[in-house]
Amino acid sequence: MVTKIIGLIIGVLVLCIGAYYLEKEKKDPESRKIYTVVTVAGAAVTILCAVLLFA
Numbered sequence: 001m002v003t004k005i006i007g008l009i010i011g012v013l014v015l016c017i018g019a020y021y022l023e024k025e026k027k028d029p030e031s032r033k034i035y036t037v038v039t040v041a042g043a044a045v046t047i048l049c050a051v052l053l054f055a
Contacts (some may be wrong), residue, residue: 007049015042 018039025031 004049004053007045008053011042011045011049015039015046018042
């Protein structure tokens with residue numbers, strides 16, 4: 001259970017950081033690709049850990 005909570009926290013942090021830098025670097029197409037992948041990965045980890053935690 002502790003690992004799921006830690007994974008959830010890390011996923012939320014990666015999601016927020018990715019979204020922040022995606023908005024900050026929205027003019028650079030190369031950065032948009034990278035930060036979009038980071039944001040989607042953070043969202044996936046968050047969703048996975050939330051489902052495992054509450055299931």
